[in-house]
Amino acid sequence: MTRTESLRVLPSVDEVLRCAATNQMLDACPRQQVTRWIREAIDTCRTTLLSGTPMDADAAMQFVLHRVRERSRAELGESLQHVINATGILLHTNLGRSPLAAAAMDKIQHAAAYTNVELNLDTGKRSQRGERVTRLLCELTGSEAAVVVNNCAAATMLVLQALSFQKEVVISRGQLVEIGGGFRLPDVFAAAGVKLREIGTTNRTYLADYEAALSEETGAIIRVHRSNFQQVGFVTEPTIRELVSITRSRHVPVIDDIGSGCIHDLSAFGLREATVKESVTAGADVILFSGDKLFGGPQCGIILGGTEWIRKIRQSPMMRAVRVDKLTLAALEATTEIHLSGQAADEIPFLRMVSRDAASIRSQCQTVANGLSTTSLDISVVPCESQVGGGSIPGSSLRSFGLRISGEGIERLSHRLRTGRPAVIGRLSDDCLILDLRTVAEHETETLAAQLNAAAQST
Numbered sequence: 001m002t003r004t005e006s007l008r009v010l011p012s013v014d015e016v017l018r019c020a021a022t023n024q025m026l027d028a029c030p031r032q033q034v035t036r037w038i039r040e041a042i043d044t045c046r047t048t049l050l051s052g053t054p055m056d057a058d059a060a061m062q063f064v065l066h067r068v069r070e071r072s073r074a075e076l077g078e079s080l081q082h083v084i085n086a087t088g089i090l091l092h093t094n095l096g097r098s099p100l101a102a103a104a105m106d107k108i109q110h111a112a113a114y115t116n117v118e119l120n121l122d123t124g125k126r127s128q129r130g131e132r133v134t135r136l137l138c139e140l141t142g143s144e145a146a147v148v149v150n151n152c153a154a155a156t157m158l159v160l161q162a163l164s165f166q167k168e169v170v171i172s173r174g175q176l177v178e179i180g181g182g183f184r185l186p187d188v189f190a191a192a193g194v195k196l197r198e199i200g201t202t203n204r205t206y207l208a209d210y211e212a213a214l215s216e217e218t219g220a221i222i223r224v225h226r227s228n229f230q231q232v233g234f235v236t237e238p239t240i241r242e243l244v245s246i247t248r249s250r251h252v253p254v255i256d257d258i259g260s261g262c263i264h265d266l267s268a269f270g271l272r273e274a275t276v277k278e279s280v281t282a283g284a285d286v287i288l289f290s291g292d293k294l295f296g297g298p299q300c301g302i303i304l305g306g307t308e309w310i311r312k313i314r315q316s317p318m319m320r321a322v323r324v325d326k327l328t329l330a331a332l333e334a335t336t337e338i339h340l341s342g343q344a345a346d347e348i349p350f351l352r353m354v355s356r357d358a359a360s361i362r363s364q365c366q367t368v369a370n371g372l373s374t375t376s377l378d379i380s381v382v383p384c385e386s387q388v389g390g391g392s393i394p395g396s397s398l399r400s401f402g403l404r405i406s407g408e409g410i411e412r413l414s415h416r417l418r419t420g421r422p423a424v425i426g427r428l429s430d431d432c433l434i435l436d437l438r439t440v441a442e443h444e445t446e447t448l449a450a451q452l453n454a455a456a457q458s459t
């Protein structure tokens, strides 16, 4: 048999599409994609046959199906779906940071159809997008005005560009940071078209350094909160109040990038983080923070400030490029209403998770352990530490409890949990899997036990 003759065993695209295995895939992945995977797998099979590897028709079909299945698995691993977060990291950037409050989810659902995003239903007149939510944000923080954009990174770019284009922005060397994912402040300055005027040293920058840097060229002073690392020891830098005191006589704004956006005092839980209100009270001209960190809302960048500054920011041509969509506004409006209602501790998932006491988490662990029908897992309830995460409040942790699962095949079990529906994500450390239940909602407890049973059984 010549090599060309050996190609007769190759299945056709239609034959592969008719297989039961392919049909299952078609429930989850679009037909066009599956068809392309099949074509590519047949091509690979052809190359393999031509290289002299013998196969019968059945083996060729299995060869193709195996490759297509691998492609669909990898694809579905990225298909967005509900995940049970058992990592104990409250704001897990890879898991979408803050989970939304029920009321925020509800409001998104309603806004998903037509919604009055730029229409006042009472007057019948056009309104400014996000007008109500900015009023609520001012009510909550004491700020004069506000504007909302896609995220805090967009807020930083927009504010620098709108207020200080081609001018110098003064920043302490101790704050010239990488925020994450390669987002480095010097690059942001360059992209926004402002000049970096770095002052002081890594550990100490004085008010006098700022005063000396102020000139006709100054466009702003920016303070960037160290959200994802700590500086301890021989360190000093001026407060916002002090910075404002030296800029008052000039028309130069003090921009406070606080990043994490803490609304309520969290010191009762051992978490020390300045609140948004403190920055407003200290007199910062413009304040920036993320909506999906400690605020507990959707991804967005919230900009607070004096009426004049906010007007100038709104007028920037960049504003249109970073404006938020109706779904974000819906979730943010609902979340802000909760903060104002006095119900935040109960209704904002992030705050609920922060305030959970270790004993209740331990009993939740026990419930899951008791619900296991399998004896094939080596499982115990152990103390562990939860992290806030999401580049917020570094170096702080919360006492928690988790399920520690060990034994052979722990990586396989972890994979099975991850690829289950819903997915369960834990923390692999050394030879065991830790499921920290601080981040698992009460209503997910039963499902978690069921997923553990299912994953253990197929081991």
Ligand SMILES: *Cc1c(COP(=O)(O)O)cnc(C)c1O
Pocket: 151, 152, 153, 154, 179, 224, 225, 226, 227, 228, 257, 258, 259, 260, 289, 290, 291, 300, 301, 390, 391
């Ligand atoms: C998190 C953070 C940002 C980036 O916020 P995104 O909403 O992720 O864009 C910017 N600055 C500081 C200080 C932060 O902590």
